[in-house]
Amino acid sequence: MEQVNINEKVVVITGASSGIGEAIARLLSALGARVVLGARRTDKLHTITTEIINAGGHAAYKQLDVTNPESVQSFAAFAIDQFDQIDVWINNAGLMPLSMINEYKVNEWNQMIDVNIKGVLHGIAAALPIFEAKDQGQFINITSVADRWVGPTSTVYSGTKFAVRAISDGLRQEVSNNIRVTLVAPGATESELAETISNPELKKLAIEKFRIDLLPAAAIARAVAFAINQPADVDVNEIVVRPTAQKSF
Numbered sequence: 001m002e003q004v005n006i007n008e009k010v011v012v013i014t015g016a017s018s019g020i021g022e023a024i025a026r027l028l029s030a031l032g033a034r035v036v037l038g039a040r041r042t043d044k045l046h047t048i049t050t051e052i053i054n055a056g057g058h059a060a061y062k063q064l065d066v067t068n069p070e071s072v073q074s075f076a077a078f079a080i081d082q083f084d085q086i087d088v089w090i091n092n093a094g095l096m097p098l099s100m101i102n103e104y105k106v107n108e109w110n111q112m113i114d115v116n117i118k119g120v121l122h123g124i125a126a127a128l129p130i131f132e133a134k135d136q137g138q139f140i141n142i143t144s145v146a147d148r149w150v151g152p153t154s155t156v157y158s159g160t161k162f163a164v165r166a167i168s169d170g171l172r173q174e175v176s177n178n179i180r181v182t183l184v185a186p187g188a189t190e191s192e193l194a195e196t197i198s199n200p201e202l203k204k205l206a207i208e209k210f211r212i213d214l215l216p217a218a219a220i221a222r223a224v225a226f227a228i229n230q231p232a233d234v235d236v237n238e239i240v241v242r243p244t245a246q247k248s249f
């Protein structure tokens with residue numbers, strides 16, 4: 001990929017301890033970005049960050065809980081402290097505990113709302129003042145094809161992702177002409193996401209029936225890199241990336 005606009009950028013990534021967030025951190029750092037990784041599992045963040053630095057990249061990590069606005073604010077302050085600026089904020093952290101509504105897994109619904117929706121809003125609240133102060137910056141919100149598709153067991157998960165799609169497009173319209181907002185909607189991708197399904201039968205079904213022909217997480221990282229790499233006056237608004245064999249949702 002010809003490098004127009006990634007090199008030396010400071011890119012903050014929530015949910016960078018596994019799956020898509022980890023792949024984004026690894027690819028962008030290889031392309032010259034300085035990456036700041038956040039998640040709850042610091043052992044994983046430590047390993048990934050150390051590997052990036054050993055490979056010649058620039059990276060730092062901090063424990064982060066996106067459901068807590070203060071934690072997200074101190075994560076942003078940490079990024080500035082480490083690298084003096086933030087150029088791109090990637091709201092990636094997410095959970096997918098699928099279930100039928102009449103299982104009444106109210107705690108899981110609330111967890112998804114807290115991480116998938118409120119976590120994104122907390123990220124926007126932390127980064128937008130920084131972007132507005134220099135009239136420059138980019139949000140990348142990782143939704144899902146479930147931001148435009150809903151089916152049984154996906155009702156609340158899709159609801160959270162529909163919300164983030166709406167929030168992304170509203171944000172894009174409200175911010176200045178120099179701040180970019182990009183939504184990346186993955187189809188089925190290799191990661192730990194299905195681990196959050198608590199019903200063992202549903203988890204088995206999801207893995208055996210739907211989580212086949214998975215994209216490598218690096219495929220989503222390439223889509224993110226494409227959006228960042230455009231010149232500043234080009235805002236890639238939405239990218240949907242499915243496995244070629246994923247036809248039905």
Ligand code: NDP
Pocket residue numbers: 014015016017018019020021038039040041042064065066067092093094095096115142143144145185186187188189190191192193194
């Ligand atoms: P993973 O489970 O591998 O990654 C989820 C990440 O979110 C982990 O790093 C996890 O870290 C982090 N996370 C969860 N809760 C919190 C929290 N409260 N605060 C901070 N970080 C948190 O799954 P994916 O990589 O697949 O998920 C990344 C995004 O991609 C999600 O938004 C998901 O909805 C979306 N997506 C994934 C698809 C797929 O098929 N894999 C398809 C469509 C969308 P930790 O536990 O250490 O906090």
